[in-house]
Amino acid sequence: MNRIYLDNAATTPIDRAVIDAMLPLMETNFGNPSSIHGHGREVRSAIERARKTIAGLLNTSPAEITFTSGGTEADNMAIVRSIEKFEITHAITSRLEHHAVLHTLEYLAGKGKIKLSFVALDEKGHIDLTHLEELLRDNPKTLVSLMHGNNEIGNLLNMDKVGQLCEDYGAIFHSDTVQTMGHYRHDLQQLKVDFLVGAAHKFHGPKGVGFLYINAKNKIQPLIHGGSQERNMRGGTENVYGVVGMAKALEIAYAGMDEHRKHVEGLKERMITKLRQNIEGIEFNGDSDNLEKSLYTVLNVSFPRSDEGDMFLFNLDINKISASGGSACTSGTDIGSHVLSALNVSPERPSVRFSFSKYNTTEEIDFVVEKLSELVTG
Numbered sequence: 001m002n003r004i005y006l007d008n009a010a011t012t013p014i015d016r017a018v019i020d021a022m023l024p025l026m027e028t029n030f031g032n033p034s035s036i037h038g039h040g041r042e043v044r045s046a047i048e049r050a051r052k053t054i055a056g057l058l059n060t061s062p063a064e065i066t067f068t069s070g071g072t073e074a075d076n077m078a079i080v081r082s083i084e085k086f087e088i089t090h091a092i093t094s095r096l097e098h099h100a101v102l103h104t105l106e107y108l109a110g111k112g113k114i115k116l117s118f119v120a121l122d123e124k125g126h127i128d129l130t131h132l133e134e135l136l137r138d139n140p141k142t143l144v145s146l147m148h149g150n151n152e153i154g155n156l157l158n159m160d161k162v163g164q165l166c167e168d169y170g171a172i173f174h175s176d177t178v179q180t181m182g183h184y185r186h187d188l189q190q191l192k193v194d195f196l197v198g199a200a201h202k203f204h205g206p207k208g209v210g211f212l213y214i215n216a217k218n219k220i221q222p223l224i225h226g227g228s229q230e231r232n233m234r235g236g237t238e239n240v241y242g243v244v245g246m247a248k249a250l251e252i253a254y255a256g257m258d259e260h261r262k263h264v265e266g267l268k269e270r271m272i273t274k275l276r277q278n279i280e281g282i283e284f285n286g287d288s289d290n291l292e293k294s295l296y297t298v299l300n301v302s303f304p305r306s307d308e309g310d311m312f313l314f315n316l317d318i319n320k321i322s323a324s325g326g327s328a329c330t331s332g333t334d335i336g337s338h339v340l341s342a343l344n345v346s347p348e349r350p351s352v353r354f355s356f357s358k359y360n361t362t363e364e365i366d367f368v369v370e371k372l373s374e375l376v377t378g
Helices: 016-027 038-057 071-085 099-110 129-138 159-168 240-255 257-278 309-318 338-342 362-377
Strands: 065-068 090-093 115-118 142-145 172-175 195-199 210-214 298-302 351-355
Touching: 016 240, 038 065, 038 240, 065 071, 071 099, 071 142, 071 172, 071 195, 071 210, 090 099, 090 129, 099 115, 129 142, 129 159, 142 159, 159 172, 240 257, 257 298, 257 362, 309 351, 309 362
Parallel strands: 090 115, 090 142, 142 172, 172 195
Antiparallel strands: 065 210, 195 210, 298 351
């Protein structure tokens, strides 16, 4: 069997139709979108069509979509500039957030810009909404930054309830939706959120491009200065083919979302069932084995302790299986997963994140479970 890719939470293979949409912007329509001549105007039109496409899918105005280099920049822009603009003195987050959020807030707290609070979690890693309300009640001028879908364990946040609490207490709500964008529908006319984030390479688009949704009532200043691009919201020549590719990828994702979700959920459910049948002592981290409370694209598995536990991912790779021990942004380091540490998952048990896409097959799942059984039993 060919090499199997089960690390789609890190990045996804680009859709062929997305490449086809991008190629004309690389080969023919190469003008600078800031130029006023025909070549430039042609490219400017492509950018604005892409913005309109994304806004339409999210049920919002094109003016509320700002293109960025990816999710990390979008998170930083929302957090840093909203704290500055709205004179926020307090922020609430969780210890399970992506480092794009966690490190940014910790940096600002370390500089004395804000007081930082961490909302309590239950044993599965879900947000304690009662504690969140207590923190909001006791702290005016608050920014709440909580991700919709956790990139390591897959836990889903109840966006409606958090959004309502933020509205009730006059807080700003920012959500990193990088893992759920293109996999779940976001209706921004209904969702009570101030800032929301997307990254194209998580839904079969190109790397190096993303966007930030900024609710029209929350006008903020640019994070990157140096030009009037993005309606004066981000300096620098736009990643034109990336933007066009991202819009195409999101369009494809929305068109096939129900079909792809059914397929991918089937793969995840199959893997859960077969792992339980074939490996004694298997555990699932967070709520990743709960199909209703976790991302259908992510399964985080804790395997029985073994003498070769620290070689588990290496052995998977030898067997032509690509998976992750945590977030791709920390792989290759020896610090381990901050998410699993926060949930007190035993470091003596090897944990692996498997993440699926529309391109995976049942044959691949069966092969992976077979190899996992061999690795565990020795």
